[in-house]
Amino acid sequence: MKKLNYIIAAFLVMVWMPSMGQTPKGSVLIKNATVITITQGTLEDTDILVENGIIKKIGKGLTANNVTTIDAKGKYVMPGIIDAHSHVALDAVNEATAPITSEVQMADVVDPYDIGLYRALAGGVTISHAMHGSANAIGGQNITLKHRYGTFNPEDLFMKEAPRTIKFALGENPTRVHGRGKNIQPRTRMGVEAVIRNGFNEALQYKKAWETYESALKQKGATPIPPKNDARLQTLVDILDGKVIIHCHSYRADEIYALINTCRDFGITNIVFSHVNEGFKVAPELAEYTMGASVFADWWAYKFEVYYSTAYNAAILTENGVITSINSDSGELIRHLYHEAGKTQRYGQLSDEQALALITINPAKQLGIADKVGSIEEGKQGDLVIFNDHPLSVYAIPQMTFVDGVKYFDLNEDQNDMRIRVSANEMVEPIFLKEHDHNCMHGVDFFFTNFGRNLFEHSH
């Protein structure tokens, strides 16, 4: 047992010692693998050299001094899997108390100790999009996380180069929480649209008030009075200015199309629809006006608005030119997103590269990070997964997972207990092996009557 502790300690020290001020960057040479680049085809018997966190070279017969070399003969390497909709590693999910809460930041409540991060790594996921829940028409600002598991500092997980994103939500969740739960707007789908439009209009007034103030300041001898500060409206201003990508929880085609129109009215193009079960009905519109759709492979019927669904959704969207990704929204599904992607070959006959793009380059595009991750290309970040078999095979098991060239998961060194923090107060902390509940509505139970809770047992 001493030995086990020692190994754990050594592993953790290795991971976080270099993290003073900067996150660790590693170097590694993976040799003789089948490299699924996603964007540049599949390369047989190929080497990948990662130096200081960046993919330096892809080719044959590569050598490097003083770099850990891994012989991956007979194995497959793909880019680190990216989950565009997740709630892993968050202490709180929903500030479900107001229809617009664009001022709240998921970056404030990241929990670096969540074992879910390690489980995600074990499923080859290197990046997750930690989102606010779907209780509000306009929720909080999300945070894109790189799974640098082992640090005490939440900020070490932040993918600092990722653009800002925000959660929106349509349909039953915001109308139930606010309309039915608290008798305020929005009570209907129309109300949701009104809340969003009013928000943007107020944001325009807010922006103008500050612009007037700033320009008055420049005049000599002027003594303008500053307007009030409102981070809620300022975030909406930033959306209008194209600095923030909207990720909108949605199911029905009518309201998806309605929000597309709202965005067009306000000149917003940075929008991704999430879940979007009826997306197949508005695929051309999604292709033309949005940054795409992030869907489930085959998950539906957990509430009324999610009955009209099909497992062909991802394939139809893809064939219509929509940037499409498959997300988890769950600490369980996040462990095998490659299986979820594989389902599109049964339902829709997508090619290997199309299917794998759903969990790599496409979510990277939706998060605005496709120039840095999402494929195996020279110059991109060294986020890689080594599989024993082709990742779309039902026999595929991730062997090693790297983030920035640092190995965070190795099946052969996987310990019984990978927790970073252990409570001194509990002999056995609750460990949930199954997580079937979707997390979108995490923390909003309080607002429902028993009737509501039973009716909506599923909660995303």
Next chain:
Amino acid sequence: MNINTKIKLLGSFIVAVFFIAYSSVQAQSDPSGTKRVTSTYAIKNATITTSPGKTITGATILFKDGLIQAVGTNINLPAGTDVIDGDSLFIYPGFIDGASSAGVTRPSEPERPANFDSSNPSDELAGITPWRNVIDQVDMNNNAISDWRKAGFTVAHMIPDGGMISGKSAIVVFGSSSSTNILGQNTALSTRFRGSRGMYPGTPLGVMAKFRDVYKNTELSAKHQNIFASNVGLNRPEINKTYEAMYPVINKNIPVIFEVSNDLEIRRALRLQKELGFNLMLLGVTEVDKVISEIKAANATVLLALTLPEDKSKNKSEKLNEEAQGRTDRVKEAYETALKQAGMLEEAGIKFGFTTSGAKTGDLMKNIKIMIDNGLSEDAALAALTINNAQNLGIQKFAGTLEKGKLANMVITTAPLFTEDAQIKHVVADGYVFDYETKPKKAANGNKNGNGAAGVSGTWEYVSDTPAGSSGGMMTIDNSATGYEGTITYDDPAGNGKAQATMKNITVKDGKMSFTFDVSAGGMEISVSVNGDLTDDQFTGRMSLAEFGSFPLTATKKPNQSNL
């Protein structure tokens, strides 16, 4: 609670009227008999630790009117000094509590208005009440305060209870009940990551955002006020009591004291501080090992929790499989790390202080000794109870050490502090001397009355609930050569005031006490018998009045105060 307060207020009103009525004619009299004979005291020939690491043996400390006059080995005592024999006693600076909730009650929530909007509640409903002053919430006569004084505390930083921004703290001394005892008011802004139930902000997400909002708009409000004051033709500033109460914070005149429950909450407070730039005190710090360098970089004040986890792995004797053993080992490791927190802070050079917030009086010495066994030096432990907190609270000019010119706050023990035998014999707070019963050492315990006997002597305050209402009085018990003797006062059934009777057959044995006394009412003698359970300074039992039945009676022993 409200009714009680009203009764208390009424009571003090009557007392006040009484004094006003009599003071003009009998200005020199002392009808209550509590006025002290002198306010000049000296403790002679003691071992005095004036500050951590500085100890004088065979020394005398002289204090008058609450102020230390001299400390040393060669001191002339003025005539009329009440001299306390300090042979074999050890004197330390009185403890200072970095943050206390003793005697503080949470103000009741206001009614929700008919048009209540949970997405936009008033500041008060949302728990944002920076204008509140803890002095309005604290009852200085609360038992919790006398309990902590008995444990050695003489000064405390009182933290208001409430929501995310509950109000301003105050520094009080645990002195005479005739004084307000306030050393400083509005000393820090009390905050915590506590959302409001069913309204905005409801979670840490909302609390973080709302804190930024309040802070930034306070800055803008102050700016507006300044511009308005020095210009004409401008819109008037909207006076907002939340922002007004926040001005001392944005001007950095007072710190923000954030209650934190773990390292992630410490990081959240540090994150806000980094963005907004206020001075930060962290209250109730635990799990500090993971965030020590960040705390140091932020120059935040650390108030370490006195609470420690229990060793959950201790009683696992059965053979565990490898997986269970591994888990147990990690719990053990987490427990051991928790014990080392104080030592780690000392090693990092952080001048932390202790806070009693969330702790019980029994935790104090027990847990500090555990911390000392796990790497904390005794000097640092004493500093964390005294000089460090004086500095943390900005009162080092007049508190924290035993020097001429500082407040006469001290703890007097029977053996060196932090040793097993140390018991507190006196606490001096604001120059008032409080005496406590000390138990003889276990080995020398030949008390014929057995368990629980040592602490019975003294004055007890009792309350009994009868169908006719609550009544009460005092019991005074002495341990004489022939056994226990005592008197009890009770509400005179014949009419007004108190009557007194002799307690008979006082028996203290095996944690139980019983006695009888006779009450004469309407020419009839009623025999009353009382018996119940005794623990340290609490007695819980029943009072039987012959054929009238029996009623619950509880009594609390009062700390012995020499001269109030």
